[in-house]
Amino acid sequence: MVRSHRQEQILALLGARGKAAISYLADEFEVSDETIRRDLKALSEAGSVEKFHGGVRLPLPRAEASFDRRLSENSAAKAAIATRAAQHIREGATLLLDNSTTACFFAEELTRREPMTILTISLEIVQILNAGGGQHRVILPGGEVRCSDRTVTGAGTISYLSSFSPSYFIMSVVAGTAGGCQDFDLFEVEFKRAMIACADETILMMDSSKFGKSGLIHVCDWSDVDVLVTDGAPTDIADQFEHGHQLLLTAKVGGGA
Known part of the structure; x- marks a missing residue:
């Protein structure tokens, strides 16, 4: 769905408060209860909020979908974002990729780039890089392999990678x-946080x-992000990238969760 400015503001307010009464939202935005209810109905149908008697909240945290399912979801948008992000990487950089x-x-984009040094905790990414020609120096830390998403985990994993100083840390969040x-x-x-x-x-x-979804644990503030690459960001978040940070936008290529 294409959100109105007020709907984006409602999501931002809920992001700060967690939940709010309909009467509070009506007073805050100086509109009628019925107008707020129409906004919330549209947001609820899109899965952005959960309504309860007399109020609304962001969706309660749930378990994340399986890795293979997430790999296939919204793939066109993810591919476009990855392409745009790869264009930002300078030649010969050292990269650290999350899982x-x-x-x-x-990583698929990197298979078409000049040799670099790449650190990662993802066995999936190692396989992609090796299958793409193996021109990169790839460093994988030790630890316990979490089979569900082919990720190397453990306190030692973080400690080992913390000894490096990569040019870029490439990550995503839920x-x-x-x-x-x-x-x-x-x-x-x-x-x-460590990387x-x-x-x-x-x-x-x-x-x-x-955007507008909720996780379980706070990872970082927007001020900790140097570059956000996305196919669209709410105004209240995009505005935070005006000073000293970059917002790189791709064209919209389809929806998905």
């Missing part, structure tokens, strides 16, 4: 609100379906 599905599309980036998995949150601190520049790749 997100969008990073897999980014949700973005006005208050920042959110995720579900404790290990991945700790990993991303943001290590990298010269953090690039967040995030398709527009993730």
Whole structure:
């Protein structure tokens, strides 16, 4: 759905408060209860909010979909975002990639680039890079393999990667609100926080379906993101990239969760 400016503001307010009464929203935006109800009906039908008696909240955190399912969801948008993000990478850089599905599309882009040094916790990404020609130097940390998404995990994994100083940290998250980036998995949150601190520049790749959703754990503020690459961002988030940060937009190529 294409959200109105007021609907984006409602989502931003809920991102800060978690939930709100319909009467409160009507007073806040100086419109009637019925107008707010129409806004909330559209947002609810799009899955952006959950209504309860007399009020509304962001969707309650749920378990993330399986890796293979996420890999196929919204794939056109993710591919376009990955292409745009790869254009931002300078020649000969050292890259650190997370284990997100969008990073897999980014890895596909790297198979057509000059040799680089690439660190990652994703066995899926290692396979993509090797199948694409193997021109890159690929560094994989030790740890326990989580078979569900082919990810290397563990405290030692984070400790090992923290000794590097990559040019770019390439990541994604499950949700973005006005208050920042959110995720579900404790290990991945700790990993991303540590890698943001290590990298010269953090690039967040995030398709527009993730804005207005909610995660379980706060990963970082928008001020921690140097470059946001997306096919569309709410105004309240896009405005945070006016000073000292970059917002790279791709064309809309389709919807998906």
